[in-house]
Structure formats: structure tokens, C-alpha cells
Amino acid sequence: MTGTHDTSTGTGVRTGRGTTPGDGGSTRPVLVRGVRPLGGDATDLLLADGIVAETGRGMTADGALVVDADGLVALPGLVDLHTHLREPGREDAETVESGSRAAALGGFTAVHAMANTDPVADTAGVVEQVWRMGRRTGLVDVRPVGAVTVGLRGEQLAELGAMADSAAAVRVFSDDGLCVSDAVLMRRALEYVKAFDGVVAQHSQEPRLTEAAQMHEGELSAVLGLRGWPAAAEEAIIARDVLIAGHVDSHLHVCHVSTAGSVEIIRWAKSRGVRVTAEVTPHHLLLTHEEVASFDPVFKVNPPLRTPEDVAAVREALADGTIDVVATDHAPHPAEDKDCEWDAAAAGTTGLETALSVVQQVMVETGLLDWAGVAERMSVRPAGIGRVAGHGRPIAAGEPANLVLVDPAARWRVDPGALATWGCNTAFQGSTLPGRVVATFLRGRPTVLDGELAEDAVGADTARSW
Amino acid sequence: MAETRPDARTVLDAGEIRRALTRVAHELLEHNKGPRDLVLLGIPTRGVALARRLAARLAEIEDAEVPSGSLDVTMYRDDLRRHPTRSLGVTEVPPGGVDDKVVVLVDDVLFSGRTIRAALDALSDLGRPRVVRLAVLVDRGHRELPIRADHVGKNLPTSHAERVKVLLEETDGSDAVVIAGGRSGDPT
Amino acid sequence: MRHLLSAADLGRDQAVQVLDVAEQMAATQQREIKKLPTLRGRTVVNLFFEDSTRTRISFEAAAKRLSADVINFTARGSSVSKGESLKDTALTLEAMGADAVVVRHHAPGAPHRLATAGWTRGSVVNAGDGTHEHPxxxxxxxxxxxxxxxxxxxxxxxxxxxxxxxxxxxxxxxxxxxxxxxxxxxxxxxxxxxxxxxxxxxxxxxxxxxxxxxxxxxxxxxxxxxxxxxxxxxxxxxxxxxxxxxxxxxxxxxxxxxxxxxxxxxxxxxxxxxxxxxxxxxxxxxxxxxxxxxxxxxxxVSNGVAVRMAVLYLLLSGRKDPATGPVVTGGRTGGADGATRKDRRR
The missing domain is CATH 3.40.50.1370 (Aspartate/ornithine carbamoyltransferase)
Known part of the structure; x- marks a missing residue:
């Protein structure tokens, strides 16, 4: 159904590692034939010089790489607001490079690398290091997230301004993994980031209510004897934070919303004009706490999997825009951190390579969102919240050629060993999911073709930035 | 069940069973020179009922109370791991115990001898009888151990593949010994 | 019955059967010779990650009265309470040929993991897992x-x-x-x-x-x-x-x-x-x-020995059918495919 053919006559220019800075014009043009942008009418797209050069039917281009995209849907390249790349510090779990491969294969062209690395990304030095590793890999634009507090300790503000002014130009700040539970610190952070148009992304988890918590607190935790993580511990922090954000008129972003009550609070805050945005993860859109009965730690995530009613509520909220974006919370762990008893296991699931498929299953195939809606939730809005220029743009002539081509008719079985992420922990293991990323383009250059990483893709984009 | 099989045939009827047990009772008394020290231990399930019948016969003949009980051998079997888990039967030793007694083990069918081997082990954990004897209703041959019965109601030559089933009033509603299968090499 | 992980594994008839067998076991414990040859050659490992002398002794007595070989493995302290040691310990026990693993652990679900993660083929008996169960x-x-x-x-x-x-x-x-x-x-x-x-x-x-x-x-x-x-x-x-x-x-x-x-x-x-x-x-x-x-x-306390004898008897005496899956209900098992180490080519 799809395929790429090399129409070059032998003189076609190949982009490779030798590309020199500023040499953007050397990227070989790509002609995408018969693709349906946002699921609409089929068209051809000529990608050249990093942009969508031309659209229309029946185009030809000498020397271009032709991608037969009949039946495929084109979306703007996906932007993840919430990715754990683990580098520096836990290179046994994931690296910027391995995570970038996973991201490209999942259709992403930009990811936000969370700050809970070791050392913590709480200084300009660390965020620039991460940013440079991302550039060197060149598969996706890696946007470092800066820590809100020094060492994620929740005691003292990190140098948010220095990170904002660094080469990494950080705009999203988060202590994710930990909650900024001190109300005064949270207020100050929200106020301070206004100076550089930043956003504070809060991991909403009241710490005292969730000490040693293992799973959603309810009927099932009562039976399984696992320490409960009450919905109220998430909702209490969100309620507090939207009030503070409203008071200081700053931008609050709520990470991984998981409960129906959280949705209600965010809906209320938005109706009052509070500048609050929110994300939901693919696993909270698909899975429920009933998975925990197996005691298999691949289902241990934080916040925990919730009830079927909560899942229904976050789906509905994503559909009506109360929840703005889907973010993966891609959290790779080495096998030994999951191959143990539940209590001892690390929390988190990988998500970059499964996110689009899960969203297709729970939102598109249920009629809750069309492809334009998916583009909005997975590219346009996250790029806007993260202030990522050049991403989440319309698919039109003159726009940056950051694109993903999806085959919505494909079905695939999730095999943890076959994914590019080094994390062995996917909560979707063994599931059959719809939709497959066929190709991803970062500024017109293919990072993924035929569902595989493009040859020579790694390191090819070192010259470029957004 | 054997009695429902189309090829099942009755080899002993109720009268023949009754006469066989009466003969075994007489043999026991004759050999023991009376009922003294006799203790009958039936092996569950049907051996227990047979032991009770024998005790009743002995009481009729000699007007003496001969104690009878049951001896479950399940936990002493050597073939536990070849079969699905078995439930346990009841072991009930008469109040006088078995020490220095003449214990008569009673079972319905003597076949490989493995059940009796297990019974001897079980018995030795209960005490030290002076003599142990074995009484069975049917001896069908094919011994796998050096064990023989002292008192046999009926010797029944069979093929290895045949199934011999003893039916008793107490457990099955009527008395009969039936044989089924085997002729066509049916191993069940 | 392959494992005993939760009281919910037992239906009414099965539970009554355990109690009935326990009555017979209790009867044998009134005799002078309390030892039965039933589980001769079988190995029962008492794997205790949490101190509980009473429960361990009860299981040990039960296994020994049935003539099983008993290995006591007591892992105390914070370093062994880390997760990977459950797996490594299980692999060790598997290598030693444990037919049954009686496990006491502070983490709810640890016996389920032992039974379903593919680390051991033995029967698993939950001897208390955190705040979960103690069947x-x-x-x-x-x-x-x-x-x-x-x-x-x-x-x-x-x-x-x-x-x-x-x-x-x-x-x-x-x-x-x-x-x-x-x-x-x-x-x-x-x-x-x-x-x-x-x-x-x-x-x-x-x-x-x-x-x-x-x-x-x-x-x-x-x-x-x-x-x-x-x-x-x-x-x-x-x-x-x-x-x-x-x-x-x-x-x-x-x-x-x-x-x-x-x-x-x-x-x-x-x-x-x-x-x-x-x-x-x-x-x-x-x-x-x-x-x-x-x-x-x-x-x-004394009934505990009889009941545990019954459980070990019912788990271990019969033929082990390799096709019989674990009794665990609900959910997928962790196991082999998720655990494969990634190829880390760069």
C-alpha cells in the first residue's frame, strides 16, 4: 500500500553526516503522493528546503524521494509535553538518542525532556547539555524542561531565568515526579515564569495523602491490600493551584490528569478564565485499575490507573477541550526495576511509540475526535503550551515540513522487545492497537520511512534548530 | 461405571457374595481357633463395608463381638504422583487398638498388591499387631509385589486390561461383582 | 489446585475438601507416630522475607510430618527486601528443585509474582503477603x-x-x-x-x-x-x-x-x-x-499444622499436569516477554 522509491538518477543529493552547519538546502526533496492531510482530501506534498514547498495533485519532482502515501493520513509532527529521556544519570534506562528514536518512530518531531534526571535539570548547564544531545541526535527537537526547585527538593526556586535565557530556551518548568506541594513556592514559581512567558507544569500529588501509595484507592485497593492513592490527593492540589494561578494570572499546566474530579475542577477554572491547561496520558485514556489485580508492575504508573468512570471522564474532557493535550509521560525503566514485586517496582510506562495508536483507538475509532482533533491535541496545542516554534503548524505551503504519515488501517501487536525505547515496561504489552506511523519528517528530512528509522537519520540534523 | 458398560458381565451375584463371606468368616475362626484378638480393618471404600459384614457374620457364628474399623492407605500409596490428587478416606481404629492383636486387613479386590503394601505401612504406624492377615472378596491375579491373600472369597482369572468392580449394597445400592472391558484390548 | 495465593482461589467444595482433609491430618497427629510418608522426596521451601517464627514453624512442622524435605530461607533486612532479590531467590530455589514455595513477604502480591512471572515451576503457597492475604x-x-x-x-x-x-x-x-x-x-x-x-x-x-x-x-x-x-x-x-x-x-x-x-x-x-x-x-x-x-x-495454633498439612498434601501429592495454568485470576502475567533485555546497539 505504501512504499518509497528512489527516483534519483544517480546524482541525487543524499543528506548525511557530513552536512555542514547552515547547509539546509542540501536536504533531498521529498514528494509525498496522495496523502490525506488531517484525514481530509488526498493531495501531494512536496517537501523541500525544510518546508512544505508545494501542495496539489499529480505533482512530479526530479530527484525527489517519492513516498506513495495512498490511504495515509498526514498530521503535523507530534509534540510531546512530557517525556522522560533519563539522560544524564540513568543511561541504563534510556538515553537522549534511544528516546529520540522511539519518539521519531512514534510520529513525534518534538519532545519535552523532563527535569528529573541525575543531576537534576535545574541549571542552565544541565538543560543545555540535554538540548545539545538532542541536537546531536537530530531525530526530534528535544526541548528540556527545567526543574522548578533546586534538586526537585521543593525548598528553593531553581534559576528559572538562567534556564530560560540559556541556549535551550526553556519555557516549561516542572518538578515532575514530585509535586511542588509548598503553596508559597508554587505561587512564586507561577509569578516568576511570567517574566519569560513560561509555564509551570505541576505533578499534582498531595504528598502526605499518598505516602507509600501504590494504586488508586477504592474497592480494588481494599481487596488487594495495596496502599491507596486517593483521587482527592490529585484534585486537592489542582484545586489549590488553579486558585493560585488565577490569583497571580499566570499559566498553570496540569500534568497527567487522571480523575473525573480533576476534570471538573479544570473545567470550572477554565470557565472562570484561569489560564490553565491540562494533559492526559494514553494509559489513563485506555487502562483502568482493574489491571492491577494481576500484580504485574507494568501497570504501576503514577498517578495510578483509575476507575472506568475516570477513564470515561478524561476521554470526554479531551474531546471537549477541557483537557488540552495528550502527553505520553514516557517513563522507561530497565527490566530489573519492573521484574520484581509490585511495591518494589518503579512507576511508569513507556509511551512514545504507542501514543498515537492508543489515541486512535480510544478517541478516533470511538468518534470522540477526528484527525484534525488529534492534530490539535497532540501537536498544535502542546506546541503552543511549550512555546515550540515551527511545530504544530498547518499542513500548507510555506509551513515547516514537520509531519507524520499514519496508516489508520494498520493493526499491530505491542511487543516490548520490538520497540526502540530501551525501556522494557509498556503497559500495552500484548495489546493489538490500530494505526501505524509510516513516516516522520523533521523539517522535510525523513526520520522514519516505511515504519523504520530512516537510514543515516541519526545525527543528520545537527545543523538545524527550530 | 462398570455396570453401565455394555460389555459388563456379572461374575458374582448377591447370593454368591454372601456365601463367599460366610466361608471366609468360617476360615478366619478356624485359622484363629476362635474370635480371640481378632480386629478387622477394612480399606476404604468397599473394604470397610466388607469388614463390617464379616464382623456381623462372626458375631452370628460365635456370638462374640469382633471389632472392625477402617484403615485409609491414601497417604501411604506409592502411586500418588501418577494420579490427580486424591481425597483422604477415614481411618478408624477400634478402641482396643491393634497392638498384639490379630489384625485382618479386608479389601474388595486384590490386584497388584500395592494397596496392601501401603496398608501394611499404614498399619505399622498405628501399632504392632501380633499377626496380620489379609482377606479379600476377589483375587484377580497380576500381582506386582510378593503379597498373597490368606482368605479369598473368589479367585477370578482376568486379563490385565479388564476391570473388576465390586458393587455393595452400602455404597452402590446392590451387591454384585462385574467384569468389563479387556476383550478388545481396551485399557480403560 | 496448583497454587494457594488467595482465599478467593477456593470455591465452596474445594474449601470444604481442605477442611475435611485437615480433619484426617489432625487425626494422624493424635497418634504416637505422627509422621506420614506421603511427600517423601518432595522439597518444600519456606521463603520468609518477613519474620514470623510462628507461621514458619507451623509450615515446617506440616511439611516434615508429611516427610517432605524442608529448606528454610529467611531473608531479613532492608538490602534483601529490594525487589530483584525476590526474582533471584526464586531462580535459586528453582535450581534447587523446590516443589513448593511457602512465601511470606511484606509486599502484597509477591506470591502472585512468584507464581506467575515464570521464575519457578513449584507450587506457591501464600503464607501472608503484606496487608493483602493470609489464606x-x-x-x-x-x-x-x-x-x-x-x-x-x-x-x-x-x-x-x-x-x-x-x-x-x-x-x-x-x-x-x-x-x-x-x-x-x-x-x-x-x-x-x-x-x-x-x-x-x-x-x-x-x-x-x-x-x-x-x-x-x-x-x-x-x-x-x-x-x-x-x-x-x-x-x-x-x-x-x-x-x-x-x-x-x-x-x-x-x-x-x-x-x-x-x-x-x-x-x-x-x-x-x-x-x-x-x-x-x-x-x-x-x-x-x-x-x-x-x-x-x-x-x-495446633489446627494450623493440620490445615497446612492438608494444603501441602492437596498441592503436592497428585500428578503435576504441566498444562494446568496457575489459578490466578484477572490480568496478564508479567513474565518472559516483558523482561527481555533490549539490544543496545547504537
Whole structure:
């Protein structure tokens, strides 16, 4: 159904590692034939010089790489607001490079690398290091997230301004993994980031209510004897934070919303004009706490999997825009951190390579969102919240050629060993999911073709930035 | 069940069973020179009922109370791991115990001898009888151990593949010994 | 039965079978020679990640009375309580040819992981996993209840019977109690009516879905608010819980929820008093109650050996069918495919 053919006559220019800075014009043009942008009418797209050069039917281009995209849907390249790349510090779990491969294969062209690395990304030095590793890999634009507090300790503000002014130009700040539970610190952070148009992304988890918590607190935790993580511990922090954000008129972003009550609070805050945005993860859109009965730690995530009613509520909220974006919370762990008893296991699931498929299953195939809606939730809005220029743009002539081509008719079985992420922990293991990323383009250059990483893709984009 | 099989045939009827047990009772008394020290231990399930019948016969003949009980051998079997888990039967030793007694083990069918081997082990954990004897209703041959019965109601030559089933009033509603299968090499 | 991980693994008939076999086992334990050859050549490993001399000894005695070889593996301390050691320990036991692994662990679900993660082929018996379950304790409690309430304390007299219609009050720290969880499941399966009594802080959120009644008022329950109680089981309450504000003080707890002399006097004549041990005399149970004629506390201990003999017998004596899957219900197993180490080519 799809395929790429090399129409070059032998003189076609190949982009490779030798590309020199500023040499953007050397990227070989790509002609995408018969693709349906946002699921609409089929068209051809000529990608050249990093942009969508031309659209229309029946185009030809000498020397271009032709991608037969009949039946495929084109979306703007996906932007993840919430990715754990683990580098520096836990290179046994994931690296910027391995995570970038996973991201490209999942259709992403930009990811936000969370700050809970070791050392913590709480200084300009660390965020620039991460940013440079991302550039060197060149598969996706890696946007470092800066820590809100020094060492994620929740005691003292990190140098948010220095990170904002660094080469990494950080705009999203988060202590994710930990909650900024001190109300005064949270207020100050929200106020301070206004100076550089930043956003504070809060991991909403009241710490005292969730000490040693293992799973959603309810009927099932009562039976399984696992320490409960009450919905109220998430909702209490969100309620507090939207009030503070409203008071200081700053931008609050709520990470991984998981409960129906959280949705209600965010809906209320938005109706009052509070500048609050929110994300939901693919696993909270698909899975429920009933998975925990197996005691298999691949289902241990934080916040925990919730009830079927909560899942229904976050789906509905994503559909009506109360929840703005889907973010993966891609959290790779080495096998030994999951191959143990539940209590001892690390929390988190990988998500970059499964996110689009899960969203297709729970939102598109249920009629809750069309492809334009998916583009909005997975590219346009996250790029806007993260202030990522050049991403989440319309698919039109003159726009940056950051694109993903999806085959919505494909079905695939999730095999943890076959994914590019080094994390062995996917909560979707063994599931059959719809939709497959066929190709991803970062500024017109293919990072993924035929569902595989493009040859020579790694390191090819070192010259470029957004 | 054997009695429902189309090829099942009755080899002993109720009268023949009754006469066989009466003969075994007489043999026991004759050999023991009376009922003294006799203790009958039936092996569950049907051996227990047979032991009770024998005790009743002995009481009729000699007007003496001969104690009878049951001896479950399940936990002493050597073939536990070849079969699905078995439930346990009841072991009930008469109040006088078995020490220095003449214990008569009673079972319905003597076949490989493995059940009796297990019974001897079980018995030795209960005490030290002076003599142990074995009484069975049917001896069908094919011994796998050096064990023989002292008192046999009926010797029944069979093929290895045949199934011999003893039916008793107490457990099955009527008395009969039936044989089924085997002729066509049916191993069940 | 392949494993015993939860009291919910047992249906009514299966549970009655365990109790019946336990009666026969108990009978053998009255003899001079208590040892049976049944599990000769089988290896039972007691894998205890948490100190519990009582439970370990009970399982050890049960296995030895059945002639199994017993290996005790006690792993204490924080370094071994880390997760990977459960897997590595299991692999070691597998290499040693364990036919059954009796596991006590502080983490709920650890026995499930042992049984389903593919680390060992042996039968797994849950000897208490954190605040989750303790199914053999529930079985021995059911055994004790049946003997007293159905069999008129005559051994074997209740064979074949369940606990239909019996009213059992379980009072104390239900939230942290694996005994309460297993008992609610098993006693309900056997037809008994269970009433849990605890301060609201010590009942789990979600307890409404359990197959039992709940109350905050011990006096009302003992007076018959849910019918005349046939048995009262007191659960251990740790004094340290007051530090986490589960109750204001040990004194107040004892006053409201302890089985003191006054409450002992409220019980109908036939009602028995149970405690899974170890007791906090003077806190959840008074000495008068613990030592009264109604108390089955010492008997529970000896019944424990018989019940564990029955469980080991039923798990280990029969043919092991390799095709038979684990009895665990719900969810996928972790296992082999998720655990494969990634190829880390760069």
C-alpha cells in the first residue's frame, strides 16, 4: 500500500553526516503522493528546503524521494509535553538518542525532556547539555524542561531565568515526579515564569495523602491490600493551584490528569478564565485499575490507573477541550526495576511509540475526535503550551515540513522487545492497537520511512534548530 | 461405571457374595481357633463395608463381638504422583487398638498388591499387631509385589486390561461383582 | 489446585475438601507416630522475607510430618527486601528443585509474582503477603469454627459441612489485616455471615464492596445488631498506629474496641473467642477473654499444622499436569516477554 522509491538518477543529493552547519538546502526533496492531510482530501506534498514547498495533485519532482502515501493520513509532527529521556544519570534506562528514536518512530518531531534526571535539570548547564544531545541526535527537537526547585527538593526556586535565557530556551518548568506541594513556592514559581512567558507544569500529588501509595484507592485497593492513592490527593492540589494561578494570572499546566474530579475542577477554572491547561496520558485514556489485580508492575504508573468512570471522564474532557493535550509521560525503566514485586517496582510506562495508536483507538475509532482533533491535541496545542516554534503548524505551503504519515488501517501487536525505547515496561504489552506511523519528517528530512528509522537519520540534523 | 458398560458381565451375584463371606468368616475362626484378638480393618471404600459384614457374620457364628474399623492407605500409596490428587478416606481404629492383636486387613479386590503394601505401612504406624492377615472378596491375579491373600472369597482369572468392580449394597445400592472391558484390548 | 495465593482461589467444595482433609491430618497427629510418608522426596521451601517464627514453624512442622524435605530461607533486612532479590531467590530455589514455595513477604502480591512471572515451576503457597492475604490462616480459622460451631467440638463430626448461617464478628485493624481479608473471602464462600467492626480509620476505603457487613460499634454488634454472634475474632492492633492518627490513644482504642471483661460477659454462652496471634493483651483483648474457656486461641495454633498439612498434601501429592495454568485470576502475567533485555546497539 505504501512504499518509497528512489527516483534519483544517480546524482541525487543524499543528506548525511557530513552536512555542514547552515547547509539546509542540501536536504533531498521529498514528494509525498496522495496523502490525506488531517484525514481530509488526498493531495501531494512536496517537501523541500525544510518546508512544505508545494501542495496539489499529480505533482512530479526530479530527484525527489517519492513516498506513495495512498490511504495515509498526514498530521503535523507530534509534540510531546512530557517525556522522560533519563539522560544524564540513568543511561541504563534510556538515553537522549534511544528516546529520540522511539519518539521519531512514534510520529513525534518534538519532545519535552523532563527535569528529573541525575543531576537534576535545574541549571542552565544541565538543560543545555540535554538540548545539545538532542541536537546531536537530530531525530526530534528535544526541548528540556527545567526543574522548578533546586534538586526537585521543593525548598528553593531553581534559576528559572538562567534556564530560560540559556541556549535551550526553556519555557516549561516542572518538578515532575514530585509535586511542588509548598503553596508559597508554587505561587512564586507561577509569578516568576511570567517574566519569560513560561509555564509551570505541576505533578499534582498531595504528598502526605499518598505516602507509600501504590494504586488508586477504592474497592480494588481494599481487596488487594495495596496502599491507596486517593483521587482527592490529585484534585486537592489542582484545586489549590488553579486558585493560585488565577490569583497571580499566570499559566498553570496540569500534568497527567487522571480523575473525573480533576476534570471538573479544570473545567470550572477554565470557565472562570484561569489560564490553565491540562494533559492526559494514553494509559489513563485506555487502562483502568482493574489491571492491577494481576500484580504485574507494568501497570504501576503514577498517578495510578483509575476507575472506568475516570477513564470515561478524561476521554470526554479531551474531546471537549477541557483537557488540552495528550502527553505520553514516557517513563522507561530497565527490566530489573519492573521484574520484581509490585511495591518494589518503579512507576511508569513507556509511551512514545504507542501514543498515537492508543489515541486512535480510544478517541478516533470511538468518534470522540477526528484527525484534525488529534492534530490539535497532540501537536498544535502542546506546541503552543511549550512555546515550540515551527511545530504544530498547518499542513500548507510555506509551513515547516514537520509531519507524520499514519496508516489508520494498520493493526499491530505491542511487543516490548520490538520497540526502540530501551525501556522494557509498556503497559500495552500484548495489546493489538490500530494505526501505524509510516513516516516522520523533521523539517522535510525523513526520520522514519516505511515504519523504520530512516537510514543515516541519526545525527543528520545537527545543523538545524527550530 | 462398570455396570453401565455394555460389555459388563456379572461374575458374582448377591447370593454368591454372601456365601463367599460366610466361608471366609468360617476360615478366619478356624485359622484363629476362635474370635480371640481378632480386629478387622477394612480399606476404604468397599473394604470397610466388607469388614463390617464379616464382623456381623462372626458375631452370628460365635456370638462374640469382633471389632472392625477402617484403615485409609491414601497417604501411604506409592502411586500418588501418577494420579490427580486424591481425597483422604477415614481411618478408624477400634478402641482396643491393634497392638498384639490379630489384625485382618479386608479389601474388595486384590490386584497388584500395592494397596496392601501401603496398608501394611499404614498399619505399622498405628501399632504392632501380633499377626496380620489379609482377606479379600476377589483375587484377580497380576500381582506386582510378593503379597498373597490368606482368605479369598473368589479367585477370578482376568486379563490385565479388564476391570473388576465390586458393587455393595452400602455404597452402590446392590451387591454384585462385574467384569468389563479387556476383550478388545481396551485399557480403560 | 496448583497454587494457594488467595482465599478467593477456593470455591465452596474445594474449601470444604481442605477442611475435611485437615480433619484426617489432625487425626494422624493424635497418634504416637505422627509422621506420614506421603511427600517423601518432595522439597518444600519456606521463603520468609518477613519474620514470623510462628507461621514458619507451623509450615515446617506440616511439611516434615508429611516427610517432605524442608529448606528454610529467611531473608531479613532492608538490602534483601529490594525487589530483584525476590526474582533471584526464586531462580535459586528453582535450581534447587523446590516443589513448593511457602512465601511470606511484606509486599502484597509477591506470591502472585512468584507464581506467575515464570521464575519457578513449584507450587506457591501464600503464607501472608503484606496487608493483602493470609489464606492458610483463614483456613485454620474456618477449621476451628467448624469444629466448634458445627461439629460440637467432636473431631471429624463436621466432615462435609460448611459454615452456613454462622455469624462471625471480626474486630480490630481491618485496614492492615491480611487475616481479615482472607477470612472475609473464605467465610463468605463457606456460607458464614461476617461483620467487621473497627474505627472508620481502620476500615479500608472500598470495604463496602466486600461480602460482609461493617460496623463502628462493637457493643451494638455483640448485643446482636446483626444477629447473635457465634464467634468473635479479635485482630491485633499495633500501638504504633496511634502515631499515624488511626486512633487517639491505646486507651481509647481499648475502651471502644477491646474485648474486655464487660464485653466478654455480653457474649451468648456458645460464642467462641478467637485471635490469630500474636496478641496485645490489654489492648484489643483482655487476659480474661484470652484465657477464658471460650478462647480457641491455643487450639488455633495446633489446627494450623493440620490445615497446612492438608494444603501441602492437596498441592503436592497428585500428578503435576504441566498444562494446568496457575489459578490466578484477572490480568496478564508479567513474565518472559516483558523482561527481555533490549539490544543496545547504537
Amino acid at each position: 492458610t490462616q483463614a483456613l485454620l480459622d474456618a477449621f476451628t469454627l467448624r469444629r466448634h460451631l458445627v461439629g460440637g467440638t467432636v473431631p471429624g463430626a463436621a466432615t462435609g459441612a460448611d459454615l452456613a448461617g454462622q455469624r462471625v464478628v471480626i474486630a480490630g485493624d481491618v485496614l492492615h489485616s491480611r487475616v481479615a481479608r482472607s477470612n472475609v473471602l473464605l467465610l463468605h464462600t463457606l456460607g458464614a455471615h461476617v461483620v467487621l467492626v473497627a474505627p472508620p480509620t481502620l476500615l479500608p476505603v472500598g470495604v463496602e464492596a466486600w461480602p460482609c457487613a461493617t460496623s463502628y460499634d462493637l457493643d451494638a454488634v455483640l448485643e446482636g445488631a446483626f444477629g447473635e454472634p457465634d464467634a468473635v475474632m479479635m485482630l491485633r492492633v499495633q500501638r504504633e498506629r496511634q502515631n499515624a492518627a488511626f486512633f487517639p490513644s491505646a486507651r481509647e482504642y481499648s475502651r471502644r474496641y477491646g474485648l474486655d471483661v464487660r464485653r466478654l460477659g455480653m457474649l451468648p454462652r456458645h460464642t467462641i473467642v478467637m485471635h490469630p496471634g500474636p496478641m496485645n493483651r490489654g489492648l484489643e483483648i483482655s487476659a480474661a477473654a484470652a484465657d477464658s474457656a471460650r478462647s480457641t486461641i491455643v487450639e488455633q
